[in-house]
Amino acid sequence: MSAKKVFNADEVAASILKSPKYRAIAPDAVNRIAAEECQKGGTDCEKRARNRLHQIADAFMNQKEQSMLWNMLERGDLDAALGQHASTRERMATREEYMSLIARHCPPGGIICDAACGLDPLMLGAAGYAVRGLDIQMTCVDVINAWARRESWDVKAEGADLLGRAELPKSDLTLFMKLLPVLDAQRAGEGMRLLSLSSSPRVIVSFPTRTLGGRGVGMERNYGERFESALPGEFEICERMATGNELFYALRRV
Numbered sequence: 001m002s003a004k005k006v007f008n009a010d011e012v013a014a015s016i017l018k019s020p021k022y023r024a025i026a027p028d029a030v031n032r033i034a035a036e037e038c039q040k041g042g043t044d045c046e047k048r049a050r051n052r053l054h055q056i057a058d059a060f061m062n063q064k065e066q067s068m069l070w071n072m073l074e075r076g077d078l079d080a081a082l083g084q085h086a087s088t089r090e091r092m093a094t095r096e097e098y099m100s101l102i103a104r105h106c107p108p109g110g111i112i113c114d115a116a117c118g119l120d121p122l123m124l125g126a127a128g129y130a131v132r133g134l135d136i137q138m139t140c141v142d143v144i145n146a147w148a149r150r151e152s153w154d155v156k157a158e159g160a161d162l163l164g165r166a167e168l169p170k171s172d173l174t175l176f177m178k179l180l181p182v183l184d185a186q187r188a189g190e191g192m193r194l195l196s197l198s199s200s201p202r203v204i205v206s207f208p209t210r211t212l213g214g215r216g217v218g219m220e221r222n223y224g225e226r227f228e229s230a231l232p233g234e235f236e237i238c239e240r241m242a243t244g245n246e247l248f249y250a251l252r253r254v
Contacts, residue, residue, distance in 0.1 A: 009035040012046045021063055022053055024139040026159035029056070056136060056182060060086040060118065066139040073147055078126060081147075085119045085140065087178060094244040099127055101241060102173070105202045105250050110172035113200065115162055116179040122147055125155040132169040133157035163190055167197065174198040176205045178246070181223065196232055203235065203251040210245040220247050 013034035016022045022030065033052050037045040065084040072081035082088040091098055106112055106129065114120050117133035121144050124131045133156070135141055141157040148155035163186055168174060176198075180191030195203065207223035224247060228237070231251075239250035 007038045007043075007045050009038040012038055012049060015046060016050060016053070019050075022050065024066060024137060025053055025056075026136045026138055026161055028159070029053070029136050029161035029163075032161055032163065052186075056186075061137060061140070066137075069139060069143045073143055073150075078122060081143070082119055082123060088119045088123060090245050091120075091123075094246075095123070097241070097243045099123075101204065101239070101248060101250065102127075102129070104239070105204060106173040111170070113169045113171035113174040113198070115168065115174065115176050115194070115198075116182070117144070117157060117175075118177070119144065120175070120177060121155050121157055125151065125153040130154035131156070132171060134160040134162060134168075136161060162194060163187060165194065165197070168194075168199070171198075171200045173202045173204065174200040176203065178206055178208050180205060180227070181207065192230060192232060196234065201253050203253070205249045205251065207247045208245060209242065209247050223247060 009031070013027075013031045016030055016034060017027065030053065033049045034046075037049040037052070040048075042048075061084060069081055069084050072078075072084065079092065082092055102112070102124070109130075111130045111132065112124055114124065114131055114133045117131075117135045117140070118137070119140055121131040121133040125148055131154075133141070133144055135157060136159070138159045141159050144155060144157040162179070163183060176195060180195070183190040183194060195205065205227070207219070207227065209220040220242060227249065231237070234253060235251040236254050237249055238252045239248075241248045
């Protein structure tokens with residue numbers, strides 16, 4: 001009987017990062033997922049790792065949209081840039097309601113930590129907020145930092161794998177926009193662990209109410225019921241808002 005082939009996680013990660021499609025994903029995330037899939041065994045470990053990375057990051061902004069971002073930066077076209085990422089593209093239709101929600105829970109001059117930020121720090125920075133963004137998509141990170149430098153905003157972003165992260169930037173408000181289900185799909189309970197890790201007095205969490213394809217399949221009710229029943233006692237809900245394709249909860253630390 002031939003020996004079972006053992007795949008080296010570092011080699012699998014290096015192979016994935018050579019691909020233009022995945023080169024812009026934070027290396028820590030690629031390394032972690034490659035290691036997890038290699039540990040499971042099987043000859044398709046690299047394929048499984050690529051599929052997971054697509055579900056986590058690439059589905060929200062494809063390669064064409066990533067390349068277009070730099071053109072938007074050169075032109076200074078903020079709205080066009082925001083339209084290149086699925087989450088901010090959806091949120092633009094309800095921007096006034098979203099920014100009003102932020103204003104109700106972040107003091108003037110306050111700092112916002114935006115976990116899995118996408119391009120949201122551009123919208124927040126344009127409104128005058130200081131932002132510390134974290135995202136797995138390095139193209140978002142690079143564009144945010146370049147745009148902030150040009151506009152002299154107090155906005156900074158860094159590439160980050162949030163699964164298992166030990167700390168979050170100190171802030172007055174922490175945002176977890178559509179993040180908790182993504183984390184829980186990778187590791188049960190990870191969403192609530194990261195929520196409890198935040199040190200800010202206020203937190204806003206959101207959930208999608210429709211699929212990326214636009215289908216409504218009871219997501220608002222299902223996510224809402226599960227979140228409210230599992231919310232740690234250190235938080236209380238001070239506002240619930242459903243608008244566009246998103247369900248928001250504003251939380252107060254008690």
